[in-house]
Amino acid sequence: MNVAAGKIIAGALAPHPPHLVYAENPPQNEPTAECGWEPIRWAYYEMQKSFKKKDYDVIVVLSPHWQTYIGTHVLAVPEFKSLSVDPVFPNLFRYHYDLKVDVDLAKQICDEGKEAGLEMQLMQNPDFRVDYGTIISCHMANPDWDKPILSISSNRSTHYYSPDYMQGISIPLGEVTRKAIEKSGKRCLLLASNSLSHRHFTKEPPIPEDMSYEHIYNHNQYLWDMRIIDMMRKGQSQEILDIMPDFVEQSVSEADSGAFTWLLSALERPTYPAKIYGYGTVIGTGNVVAEWDCDTKGAEQ
Amino acid sequence: MRPVANHPVEAGFILPGLPHPLLCPEDNPGWQKIRNAFNRVRAKIEEINPDLLLIYSTMWPSVIGHQIQSNPNPEWKHVDELFHNLGTIPYKFRVDADFANEYNKLSQKRGLHTRTVNYHGFPIDTGSVVVQKLVNPENKYKAVILSSNVYADRAETVVFAKAGVDALQEQNKKSVAIVVSSLSNRLHEKFIPANMDKIHSQKDEEWNRKMLELLGEGRLEDVAQLSRQIQREARVRKVTSFKPMWWLVSVMGAHNCYNGEVLEYQPIYGAGAGVIALTRAEHAARNLEFDEEDPEKFAGDRNVLSLSAESLGEMSSQSTVSHNPEDNEEDL
Numbered sequence: 001m002n003v004a005a006g007k008i009i010a011g012a013l014a015p016h017p018p019h020l021v022y023a024e025n026p027p028q029n030e031p032t033a034e035c036g037w038e039p040i041r042w043a044y045y046e047m048q049k050s051f052k053k054k055d056y057d058v059i060v061v062l063s064p065h066w067q068t069y070i071g072t073h074v075l076a077v078p079e080f081k082s083l084s085v086d087p088v089f090p091n092l093f094r095y096h097y098d099l100k101v102d103v104d105l106a107k108q109i110c111d112e113g114k115e116a117g118l119e120m121q122l123m124q125n126p127d128f129r130v131d132y133g134t135i136i137s138c139h140m141a142n143p144d145w146d147k148p149i150l151s152i153s154s155n156r157s158t159h160y161y162s163p164d165y166m167q168g169i170s171i172p173l174g175e176v177t178r179k180a181i182e183k184s185g186k187r188c189l190l191l192a193s194n195s196l197s198h199r200h201f202t203k204e205p206p207i208p209e210d211m212s213y214e215h216i217y218n219h220n221q222y223l224w225d226m227r228i229i230d231m232m233r234k235g236q237s238q239e240i241l242d243i244m245p246d247f248v249e250q251s252v253s254e255a256d257s258g259a260f261t262w263l264l265s266a267l268e269r270p271t272y273p274a275k276i277y278g279y280g281t282v283i284g285t286g287n288v289v290a291e292w293d294c295d296t297k298g299a300e301q
Numbered sequence: 302m303r304p305v306a307n308h309p310v311e312a313g314f315i316l317p318g319l320p321h322p323l324l325c326p327e328d329n330p331g332w333q334k335i336r337n338a339f340n341r342v343r344a345k346i347e348e349i350n351p352d353l354l355l356i357y358s359t360m361w362p363s364v365i366g367h368q369i370q371s372n373p374n375p376e377w378k379h380v381d382e383l384f385h386n387l388g389t390i391p392y393k394f395r396v397d398a399d400f401a402n403e404y405n406k407l408s409q410k411r412g413l414h415t416r417t418v419n420y421h422g423f424p425i426d427t428g429s430v431v432v433q434k435l436v437n438p439e440n441k442y443k444a445v446i447l448s449s450n451v452y453a454d455r456a457e458t459v460v461f462a463k464a465g466v467d468a469l470q471e472q473n474k475k476s477v478a479i480v481v482s483s484l485s486n487r488l489h490e491k492f493i494p495a496n497m498d499k500i501h502s503q504k505d506e507e508w509n510r511k512m513l514e515l516l517g518e519g520r521l522e523d524v525a526q527l528s529r530q531i532q533r534e535a536r537v538r539k540v541t542s543f544k545p546m547w548w549l550v551s552v553m554g555a556h557n558c559y560n561g562e563v564l565e566y567q568p569i570y571g572a573g574a575g576v577i578a579l580t581r582a583e584h585a586a587r588n589l590e591f592d593e594e595d596p597e598k599f600a601g602d603r604n605v606l607s608l609s610a611e612s613l614g615e616m617s618s619q620s621t622v623s624h625n626p627e628d629n630e631e632d633l
Contacts, residue, residue, distance in 0.1 A: 068383050069488045069537075070570075083422040088364045090420045119491050127389040128380045129424065153382075159539050160490065200364050202452050203414050 005185035008178060009056050011267045012047060012291045013260065013274075014191040016063070016136035017282035018086045018093035020044070023209055026143060030094040036209030043278025043289035044140045050275070050291060051141060051189060058102045059142060059149045060109075060177065061191040064257030065133030066153040069160070071119030072173055073153040075134075076106040077126050084132045092208060097135050100148040105184050109152070112176040112183075118169065123153075137193035147189075152177070154257035163245035163256060170258035171241070174265025192263035196228055197221030197251035197286040204283070217284035224251035225286035229276060232290055235298065237269040254285070272297035308581065309469035310478045311349050313553050314342055315516070315545070316436070317574035318360045318428020318481040323435055324387040328495035331567035338565035338576035339435040345578055346436055352474040353397045354437060354444040355465060357548045358481040360428035362540060363448035366414030367461055370446040371401035372423060381427045384570075392430050397443035403472055404445065408464040413457065415464075428481035436479075447548075451540040455528070458544045462551030478552045480545040484509040484566075484573035485535040493570070501571035508535035509573035513566055516577050519559035525550040535573075549579075558582045 021029055023036035066073070079100055086093035106122060113120040134151040152173075158166040181188045199217040216222040224247055231240050240247075241264055248256045255261065264270070270292050277289040292298075317335065321328070326336035346354070361368070376393040401417050408415040429446045437444065447465075450457065469476055485505035489498075500506040508531060515524045524531075525546040532543035553559075564576040 066382055070383060070490060070492055073383075073385075085420055085422045085424055087361070087424050087426075090418050090423055094420060094422065121386070121492065123385050125380050125385040125389065127378045128382075128385050131382070156537075156539070157490075159537050160487070200452075202364065202366060202450070204365050 006182040007187050008181055008190055008266060008294055009054050009187050010051070010291055010293050011190040011263045012141065012192070013263070013288055014061070014137040014141050014193055015195045015287040015289070016065070016133040016193045017195070017285065017287060018089045018132060018136055019208065019282050021095065021136050021139055022092040026139065028096045031092055033209045036211060037214070037280060037282055039278050040280040040282065040287055040289060043280070046277045047141065047289055047291055048143070050293070054189070055187060056147065056189045057186040058105055058188045059138055059147055059191060060105070060152065060181070060188050061134050061137050061149060061193050062152040062154065062257070062259040062262050063131050063133035063137065063193045064154045064254050064259055066131040066151060067156050068153040069156050071121055072113065072155045072169070073121045073123050074106040074110050075101050075130065075151040076103050076110070076122035076124050077101060077128065078103050080128070080130050082129055084129060084135050086132045093132060093136070095132070095135055097130060099130065099138070099145060102148040102150050102186070105150050105180065105186060108180040108184050109150070109177055112180040113173065116172050116176045118172060118176065133193045137191045141189070141191055154259065157258070158248060158256040163248040166256065166258050167241065167244060167261050170261035171265040173258070174262040177262065178266045178268070190263055190266055192259035194254040194257050194259040195282070195285045195287045196225045196253055196255070198254040199252045199284055201284040214281055215284070216281045216286060221251045221286055224253070225279065225288070229279060229288055232274040233276060235271040235273045237264045237267070237271065240264060241269065267292050267294065270297070273301055274298070275301060308554060309466060309474060310355070310476050310553050311351065311581070312345065313478045313480070313521070313549050313579040315480045315482060315549070315575060315577040316342065316432050317483050317569060317572070317576070318358065318426070318431050319483070319569045319572060319574065320381050320384050320387055320390065320427055320431050321569050323390065323431045325495070329498055331498060332569060334565050335567050335569065335574050335576060336435070341564050342576060342578065343436045346442070346477055349475070349477055351442060351477045353400055353476050354442050354479055355447070355476045355552065356429055356432065356444055356479045356481060357447045357449065357545060358426050358429045359449045359545050360481055361426040361446065361448040362451045364451060366416065367408065367450050367453070368448040369401045369405050369415060369417045370396055370423070370425065371398045371405075371417035371419040372396055372421070373398045375423065375425055377422060377425070379425065379427065379430050390430055390434065392425070392434060393440070394433055395440045395443045397445050400468060400472055400474065401445050404465055404468040407467040407471065408461060411460050411464050413461055413464065415461070432479060432481050449540065449544055453544060454542055455547050458547040459551040462548045465552050478549055480549045482545040483569070484512050484575050486572050487537050489571040498568045498570060500568045500573055505535050505573060509566065509575065513563050513575055513577070516579070517561045517563045519561040519579065519582055520557040521546065521550045521553065521559050521561070521579055522555050522557045525555070553579065
């Protein structure tokens, strides 16, 4: 086993509001915007610079918008080329994607998960449409799309039982992801594609990018977001996992997807600080762009 | 009182949206029975020969109010995000875009936040695709598909349904209403051999049987009144409330005067799949307890504890109920 070669080089919280890609106006996206959500987009720019300096082979992303109620699924078709239309915000996100998948690593994570007793399945249907959470997080982290990706589904165990039960699946899933990467010999970047607090406004302004309408949904959610970010700054990953069930339930957090728990677990519950690139709201939800650098371990901060 | 035929929604159907009856009915006798029941629904719809199918799908969640599909010819190769191994479902549907726009306009007139969606490649949900492929395989009828707003509660859902009736009346169209929903919706947490399928739990089974009993008696309003309890007892809490019966009863008429027919009930991967038809009846069934004498006009509290045979015979809820929506309009 080539334990030394494979490695997670960094992990990041990379939320996926389609508004961010919309405001970026990349050629892949059909709708165009005048502006919008700059603090989060600028945060992504800083994280992109950090990622550009790193030597890595694959981006591994866990997306809340690939929702599987039976087990955890992993993309396992070498290439996908299609159109992704956001079912909630089709006016903002109609994105033509063309991406490559690391199928070997997908199989390794799947096998490792099964060995650990997790319910796992490879997704091998070539007509499958890659979910927009995966696409948006990957685009914002690496708009050049010059690296293969690997997408892992969100098992909806929070909805089936509770956030505690979700953690019972997501923590071992993070561990098997790390083990599979170590065995693969590949250098990987991990993205948890979730917002923090996640209560949306139920109305959209006439101009979606009119920032005079944009703010956190309520103060309770803001307090929770700031509390979690403060803990991230202090390297209190275990403590975050400890309060995750309360965070999920009280702030309607998108961490219910298991993505955040999976990330902290895969990173071995870092005790070093996360680099906070920025925080902002999108249609009322709280979004932080943050990185745990596994090499520097926050030493540069 | 106007004749029964005046209501623009001639029948209602509650249909499951999981893909197994479409893609692999032969793998499980129960899935095949559901498929056969879909065929009976198809025949019933053909008997009615509606102008359009009005489909409310619990498998299409929306956040920004309700969304209404208005692409006249949506076309795609659909793959379910969970059961992708069962195969691809190519589809091309006919959507009544004029009606969708009317429904949107009249929803907004009633104070709702709604919008139409007309985008190539918009991801129509598995349930709407499966139901259309099975009950309208040759696209004989145009359809309009409605989302289920995850944040909506009863009032918003009821008003949304009423806007649908408004639109049907405005365009003078005859429709059947279709709800795409499982009864209990908890799937098995592990993949199982097809022949091992069963309802996820005894509790789910009991609630499904209760729903089927009531619906079989035509008591749609009673089931709608139970929606919050059904949500607590028999539904995975993906959304804030169990809404489809609120929509269906409001679009058909908020009472129990229906002929209910349970065409089939089987497990599909642990969930309760019921194929249920509701058509209009002149009279509600006997010996049923209603909350109101008349859901449209308040006539005092009812004494439900000491009914004589004579008084039973005079109960307005046991008498003919108007099926004309103009007679049934109520303020919320």
